[in-house]
Amino acid sequence: MxxxxxxxxxxxxxxxxxxxxxxxxxxxxxxxxxxxxxxxxxxxxxxxxxxxxxxxxxxxxxxxxxxxxxxxxxxxxxxxxxxxxxxxxxxxxxxxxxxxxxxxxxxxxxxxxxxxxxxxxxxxxxxxxxxxxxKTAPSWWDADVVSVERRTLDVAVIQIRPQQPLPYEPGQSVAVEAPQRERLWRYYSPANAPREDGTLDLHVQIVDGGQVSSAMVKELTVGDTVRMSAPIGTALTMDDPSRDLLLIAGGTGLAPFKAVVEQVDRLWRATGKGPKVHLFHGARMPWNLYDDEAMRAYAELPWFSYDTVVSDDASYRGLRGNVAEVAAAQGGWAGYRVMVCGSGAMVEGSLTDLVAAGFSPDDIRYEDFGTSGSPPSADTGRTE
Known part of the structure; x- marks a missing residue:
C-alpha cells in the first residue's frame, strides 16, 4: 500500500x-x-x-x-x-x-x-x-436503574446495577443506551470505584440538544433497564500509584476523578501509603458544584486536597476564573501527573493553559473517544 x-x-x-x-x-x-x-x-x-x-x-x-x-x-x-x-x-x-x-x-x-x-x-x-x-465478555450488559437523584437544574446522579458483573478500572468509561433513546449510545464514567454490590453512579448533565442526556435526567425512572458497553479508556486511570495526581474537572467531568479518589482512599487504608491527590472542580455558578459535600468530606483526609473554582459569579468568595488557570497558578506541581476531564472546549482550553503555564504535555492526560464509535458525552463533561 x-x-x-x-x-x-x-x-x-x-x-x-x-x-x-x-x-x-x-x-x-x-x-x-x-x-x-x-x-x-x-x-x-x-x-x-x-x-x-x-x-x-x-x-x-x-x-x-x-x-x-x-x-x-x-x-x-x-x-x-x-x-x-x-x-x-x-x-x-x-x-x-x-x-x-x-x-x-x-x-x-x-x-x-x-x-x-x-x-x-x-x-x-x-x-x-x-x-x-x-470469548470473555457479552456484547453488552443490561443494568437496572436503582435510583435517580436530581442534584441541580440540569444534573442528576443515576445509580444502576448491572445484571452481570461488569469489571472496570476507576477512570474508565462505558457507553450507555437508555430505553427512551434506542440505538443512541453515549459514554459516561462511573463515579465510584467498584463496589461489592456492583452498583455504578453516573453523573448526567443535560446538554443543549442532547437527546440522551435529556432523556436520562428527565425520563429515566427506577426499574428501567439500560444497556452498557464494555469499559474503555486508560488515560484517566491510575497507572502509577506512587505518582501524585493533580485532577482538573469541569462540570460532570468530576465523575471519573471521584472514582479515582475512592480508589486512592482504599489504597491508603490497605497499605498506609499512596499518592497525594489535589482536585480542582470548576463550575460556572456555585450551585453547579453538585457533589461538593461528598468531596469536602474526603478533604478531611491528609493525602487529599480539594478546591472549587467558579467562573461566572462575581460575588463568589472562593477561587474564581478558569479552573485550569487557577490550578496552574497555585504552583507546587513538580512531579505530579495531571489529568483533565470536562467538555471538549474545557479540555482543549485547559491543555493550552497548562502548557502555557509550563506543564509538559507528556505529564498531562485526558480521554478522547472520538474514534471509538461514539464520542464522549457532555454528560460526563464532554460533548454529546
Whole structure:
C-alpha cells in the first residue's frame, strides 16, 4: 500500500466536509437497507464519527501498530450493534464508492487497489478484536436503574446495577443506551470505584440538544433497564500509584476523578501509603458544584486536597476564573501527573493553559473517544 497516496487522497476527500458522510450513508442505506436499523433515527452525530474514525486510521496507516489496538477496540465496541462480517463488506463497498465519487479522475486503479487493501486490513482487525472480546465478555450488559437523584437544574446522579458483573478500572468509561433513546449510545464514567454490590453512579448533565442526556435526567425512572458497553479508556486511570495526581474537572467531568479518589482512599487504608491527590472542580455558578459535600468530606483526609473554582459569579468568595488557570497558578506541581476531564472546549482550553503555564504535555492526560464509535458525552463533561 502507498501510505502517502492514501493520506493525500483522504485529505482531498475530507475537504468536502459534511457532503462526504452524507454520500457514504446514502449509498450504504440504499444499497443495503437492512443495515439502516443498526443506526439511530437521527444521523447528525453519526456522520461526525465516521469522518473522525477514518481520519485517525488513514493518518496513521504507515504506523499500523499504533492504530491496531484502536481498531480492535472499535470492533469490540461494534458488538453492541450486532455487526456481522457481511455488514463490514457493505461498509467497505460504500466507502470505496464514496472515495471514487469525490476523487473523480484521481481515482486510479492503483489507488483503488490500495484503498481496498487498506480497508481489508482494517475490517479484519476489527472483526478479530470483536471475536477475541466475545470469548470473555457479552456484547453488552443490561443494568437496572436503582435510583435517580436530581442534584441541580440540569444534573442528576443515576445509580444502576448491572445484571452481570461488569469489571472496570476507576477512570474508565462505558457507553450507555437508555430505553427512551434506542440505538443512541453515549459514554459516561462511573463515579465510584467498584463496589461489592456492583452498583455504578453516573453523573448526567443535560446538554443543549442532547437527546440522551435529556432523556436520562428527565425520563429515566427506577426499574428501567439500560444497556452498557464494555469499559474503555486508560488515560484517566491510575497507572502509577506512587505518582501524585493533580485532577482538573469541569462540570460532570468530576465523575471519573471521584472514582479515582475512592480508589486512592482504599489504597491508603490497605497499605498506609499512596499518592497525594489535589482536585480542582470548576463550575460556572456555585450551585453547579453538585457533589461538593461528598468531596469536602474526603478533604478531611491528609493525602487529599480539594478546591472549587467558579467562573461566572462575581460575588463568589472562593477561587474564581478558569479552573485550569487557577490550578496552574497555585504552583507546587513538580512531579505530579495531571489529568483533565470536562467538555471538549474545557479540555482543549485547559491543555493550552497548562502548557502555557509550563506543564509538559507528556505529564498531562485526558480521554478522547472520538474514534471509538461514539464520542464522549457532555454528560460526563464532554460533548454529546
Amino acid at each position: 502507498d501510505a502517502a497516496a492514501l493520506k493525500e487522497s483522504w485529505a482531498y476527500v475530507a475537504k468536502n466536509g459534511d457532503d462526504v458522510p452524507l454520500f457514504f450513508y446514502s449509498h450504504l442505506f440504499l444499497s443495503h437497507p437492512d443495515v439502516r436499523s443498526m443506526f439511530p433515527i437521527s444521523m447528525s452525530g453519526q456522520r461526525d464519527k465516521l469522518v473522525a474514525a477514518l481520519g485517525a486510521v488513514v493518518s496513521n496507516v504507515d504506523r499500523f501498530d499504533t492504530v491496531a489496538p484502536l481498531l480492535g477496540q472499535l470492533g469490540n465496541d461494534h458488538r453492541r450493534f450486532r455487526a456481522t462480517p457481511d455488514q463490514y463488506n457493505a461498509v467497505g463497498a460504500s466507502l470505496l464508492a464514496t472515495l471514487q465519487h469525490f476523487l473523480g479522475e484521481q481515482w486510479t486503479d492503483e489507488l483503488a487497489a490500495d484503498w481496498a487493501a487498506a480497508y481489508g486490513v482494517i475490517a479484519k482487525t476489527m472483526v478479530q478484536g470483536a471475536e477475541e472480546a466475545a
